Amino acid sequence: MLTNQILKHFNINGQIKNIRPIHGGNIHKSYLVQTYKDDVLTSYLLQKVNSTVFKHPHLIGQNIQIINDCLHQAEYQFESLQIILTKQGELGFRGNKETYWRVFSYIEHTSSFSTAISSDMAFDVSSAFGYFSRNIQSINFNNIHTSIPDFHNLKKRLVDFRNSIHRNKVQRLKYCQKEVNWLQNNVHLVHQFTTLELPIRLVHADAKIGNVLFDMKTHQVKAIIDWDTIMPSSILFDFGDLVRSMACNCDENERDLSKIYFDTNYLFAIKSGFYEHWANSLVKVEREHLILAAKVLIIVQSIRFLTDYLEGDLYYQTQYEEHNWRRAQNQIALAQSFIQQIPN
Ligand code: GN1
Numbered sequence: 001m002l003t004n005q006i007l008k009h010f011n012i013n014g015q016i017k018n019i020r021p022i023h024g025g026n027i028h029k030s031y032l033v034q035t036y037k038d039d040v041l042t043s044y045l046l047q048k049v050n051s052t053v054f055k056h057p058h059l060i061g062q063n064i065q066i067i068n069d070c071l072h073q074a075e076y077q078f079e080s081l082q083i084i085l086t087k088q089g090e091l092g093f094r095g096n097k098e099t100y101w102r103v104f105s106y107i108e109h110t111s112s113f114s115t116a117i118s119s120d121m122a123f124d125v126s127s128a129f130g131y132f133s134r135n136i137q138s139i140n141f142n143n144i145h146t147s148i149p150d151f152h153n154l155k156k157r158l159v160d161f162r163n164s165i166h167r168n169k170v171q172r173l174k175y176c177q178k179e180v181n182w183l184q185n186n187v188h189l190v191h192q193f194t195t196l197e198l199p200i201r202l203v204h205a206d207a208k209i210g211n212v213l214f215d216m217k218t219h220q221v222k223a224i225i226d227w228d229t230i231m232p233s234s235i236l237f238d239f240g241d242l243v244r245s246m247a248c249n250c251d252e253n254e255r256d257l258s259k260i261y262f263d264t265n266y267l268f269a270i271k272s273g274f275y276e277h278w279a280n281s282l283v284k285v286e287r288e289h290l291i292l293a294a295k296v297l298i299i300v301q302s303i304r305f306l307t308d309y310l311e312g313d314l315y316y317q318t319q320y321e322e323h324n325w326r327r328a329q330n331q332i333a334l335a336q337s338f339i340q341q342i343p344n
């Protein structure tokens with residue numbers, strides 16, 4: 001179905017002026033929509049939700065409303081996500097072939113980054129995610145739908161990886177045997193992490209810098225976005241993703257592995273930023289395993305990319321044939337640089 005046909009079902013203001021795809025996300029398809037009415041331009045974000053990954057997209061909409069209510073009461077200082085309802089008053093629209101569409105108000109005058117350009121920026125992003133997650137802790141977990149079951153079940157991620165190696169469904173194992181070997185030699189870190197008894201909290205679960213909108217001029221954080229995976233889990237997953245996405249000068253799509261270097265100065269900035277809002281709330285087992293969590297998140301991300309490569313690119317959107325394999329190599333290079341500098 002054409003995007004302007006889809007938009008007719010939503011309560012948007014004015015005439016559509018243009019619709020253009022936004023690239024960057026690995027899962028959904030996103031579009032910037034601009035409308036005008038009485039010389040006023042309004043922007044929206046239209047998304048076709050990946051319903052293979054998110055089986056119950058309308059329940060994510062409900063989560064977003066609950067989170068919004070909570071943030072509103074907490075006098076949250078950043079912008080939050082505003083869902084534009086359909087003309088039927090629904091949180092999204094079901095198109096044909098099981099498609100699900102949703103619209104948000106577009107947060108204007110912002111820019112985003114795929115990696116931190118200074119350690120101050122890394123500090124700010126980490127502090128902002130910490131602030132966001134601290135503010136949602138009063139929500140009753142029972143009211144939050146877990147959008148992807150087993151998302152943080154690392155034992156299952158390892159089983160899926162092993163199965164994809166044994167199946168070798170699309171005959172790609174011969175290309176990535178080196179990466180498979182490295183990961184198999186390092187999965188003990190993942191096993192160690194799974195033995196920890198960590199408190200369950202409400203976490204963002206995709207705490208990467210790409211999910212932050214900055215004021216275009218001042219580069220101050222303006223919003224934490226992508227609330228799709230907010231779920232009860234360990235806050236160490238968020239810390240790990242912050243490190244994964246920011247303690248390196250390149251992002252996960254960089255193919256030149258010689259450029260990939262884990263920057264410990266950024267790691268310390270991320271930790272200080274995170275402690276701004278969490279220092280007094282973390283318990284001993286959390287404080288003692290921040291480094292392990294960061295290593296594990298990078299290793300698990302490599303495992304996820306490589307599993308998808310071996311399965312024939314069913315999960316992540318890819319731009320070229322070897323994309324998932326290259327991303328896995330990138331994350332392995334980052335983990336190696338990290339482990340080399342901080343072995344324990
Ligand atoms: C996916 O679509 P995006 O970019 O928000 C993925 C994250 C990964 C991330 C890697 C639901 O997020 O878990 O860490 O790619 N989201 C899902 O960049 O799997």
Ligand code: MG
Binds near residue numbers: 206226228229
């Ligand atoms: Mg995401």
